[in-house]
Amino acid sequence: xxxxxxxxxxxxxxxxxxxxxxxxxxxxxxxxxxxxxxxxxxxxxxxxxxxxxxxxxxxxxxxxxxxxxxxxxxxxxxxxxxxxxxxxxxxxxxxxxxxxxxxxxxxxxxxxxxxxxxxxxxxxxxxxxxx
Numbered sequence: 672x673x674x675x676x677x678x679x680x681x682x683x684x685x686x687x688x689x690x691x692x693x694x695x696x697x698x699x700x701x702x703x704x705x706x707x708x709x710x711x712x713x714x715x716x717x718x719x720x721x722x723x724x725x726x727x728x729x730x731x732x733x734x735x736x737x738x739x740x741x742x743x744x745x746x747x748x749x750x751x752x753x754x755x756x757x758x759x760x761x762x763x764x765x766x767x768x769x770x771x772x773x774x775x776x777x778x779x780x781x782x783x784x785x786x787x788x789x790x791x792x793x794x795x796x797x798x799x800x801x802x
Contacts, residue, residue, distance in 0.1 A: 683718070683719050686719070686722055687714075687718045687719060687722050689722075690714050690722035690725050691711070691714050691722075693725070693726075693730070694707070694710050694711055694714050694729070694730075695707075695711060697730065700731075701730065701731045702729055702730070702731070703728065703730070703731050704728055704729055705729075710725060710729045713729075
């Protein structure tokens with residue numbers, strides 16, 4: 672009978688340690704009820720009962736929170752949103768027209784000559800030296 676209790680204690684300890692590790696390693700989005708630190712406290716302070724509560728109540732199922740990530744070229748929703756090539760051609764045409772309008776409105780600052788020194792400064796200096 673002592674062997675039975677020893678084996679049972681070993682199994683319950685292993686179950687308790689596994690539940691602590693499982694609770695600690697799960698992302699916070701997979702914790703139901705209370706926050707992750709509270710679940711860890713429950714599992715640690717109530718060894719077997721806390722572990723059972725964690726697996727029954729606290730742990731969310733992986734299938735309910737699974738997010739499927741796809742590359743954009745594999746995602747039909749993304750491909751449907753990007754529009755047709757005629758929409759893209761129209762957008763490119765509008766952008767080219769806006770760019771041409773901006774080019775014709777203002778002269779290119781690189782084409783303007785460098786500003787010569789202002790004559791007002793030299794006049795003030797010459798007046799200051801004569802006084």
